Amino acid sequence: MNEILKQRIVGAIVITALAAIFVPMLFDDPVADADNLSNELSLPQQPIDNTQALLDSIPKTSREVLSRPKPAQVDLQAQQIKQSAKQANLKSWVIQVGSFSQKQNAIEFRDKLRKNKFTAYVDSASNNQGTLYRLRVGPELGKKIALKTQQRLESLYKVKTLLVAE
16 A cells, blocks of 8 residues: 555544544533532531540549449339339339349349449339349430330340339
């Protein structure tokens, strides 16, 4: 083939390729591109740093640790709530989760309930067969709240509970 003819064919191919690339750019609709650019992401707000208050509440000395309320004081607080409800002629509701013949079993289950943010305490009752340790949650002043707590306990721990008015 002739050398000049080859150069013309290569030139025509290059020009056609350049036209195929740049001609569509001339006829693009600028409005269609504006829709693609209008979706902007917004950054979330910076979280509030409230860890200092938590760090300040951690005891730093052995005296501070020893001055913290003991779990037995929680039982005392539950008894005080019951007494104040009786004095005000209010009815309080407790959920009896179970009765145990061994105090250690009741205490272990009580600790498990407390880890899940239930106000649990162990109460003892004597009968002709010995002492029973009743594990109770509450007291609650509203029956509706006590019923919701009872349903939550039964679904979480798969136990049959008893709602008791005091």
